[in-house]
């Protein structure tokens with residue numbers, strides 16, 4: 001990938017972190033793509049649209065982890081920084097351990113590294129500690145069942161294990177991934193989900209009453225009509241808490257989706273469950289293959305594969321912003337065609 005795309009002298013990609021959705025994903029996608037293409041980038045106004053702009057611990061860990069994997073040089077890599085210059089070298093596989101040190105999302109750090117490790121010289125094992133079930137981030141179960149299933153369909157060989165749950169505010173969760181080199185990802189066409197094979201809900205609680213989990217499952221039963229046989233309440237050990245997560249998994253022939261909600265202080269269990277249920281209902285009614293979140297995360301691997309198509313239930317500002325970042329690093333176009341209940345996302349190579 002690097003040899004084919006890098007030209008001399010190597011241009012620096014200039015990114016505006018306030019553009020579009022203006023969140024941390026602009027930075028994370030840029031890190032991944034910079035590692036893979038070998039193109040350096042400078043980003044200004046990092047997370048300008050967030051209440052506390054600049055690099056937080058989780059983003060800084062993504063930056064440091066990316067730098068460790070490709071021996072990058074960088075400037076301004078510190079908490080609170082609103083700009084960063086990142087100059088990558090070759091990606092090296094190996095054994096890596098990263099501790100976020102807060103409940104910052106470990107899955108988002110993993111997602112920053114994972115595509116790059118497919119282009120490493122040797123296999124890798126990555127352990128990351130931090131939050132594993134955070135609001136506004138992919139829960140570990142989503143990574144394993146939804147995201148990795150599609151990456152594996154594209155030819156990637158990745159093993160993933162959630163070792164320990166981590167919730168806000170205590171963190172302390174841990175996940176581990178083994179990644180084998182796979183420089184030639186296959187393109188995917190996902191316009192049909194195929195038959196539904198299984199559907200189920202899991203409610204996890206740590207250092208909270210099991211009744212919280214049961215009330216969430218009651219909502220799922222009432223709203224989605226799912227049978228008791230597929231509703232599971234899981235008490236976790238107290239030292240992983242306090243924390244609560246609800247996961248709704250829909251496994252179809254060609255895709256698995258996971259809709260989730262994370263319990264928060266002073267938010268009723270019914271309200272927590274309601275959020276995940278609504279997302280699942282929107283997805284089921286749309287007939288789309290992927291939901292909003294999988295839709296924005298699938299774009300980068302497909303762009304690396306050189307193309308692909310999928311239907312998506314909702315095109316978020318996040319997805320559009322991610323598409324713009326990808327197009328700055330790779331010779332691809334990303335287009336969205338809106339239909340009545342779903343949109344078609346097409347990623348295609350463009351002539352350079």
Ligand SMILES: Nc1ncnc2c1ncn2[C@@H]1O[C@H](COP(=O)(O)OP(=O)(O)OP(=O)(O)O)[C@@H](O)[C@H]1O
Pocket residue numbers: 022023024025026047050108135136137138139142258259260261292293294296297318
């Ligand atoms: N419930 C969820 N399930 C799966 N993925 C999710 C879920 N919620 C958020 N995500 C994903 O997490 C990623 C991060 O999204 P978002 O932009 O909101 O955070 P961010 O950019 O990291 O924000 P911040 O700037 O505060 O760090 C996105 O790819 C989004 O699709």
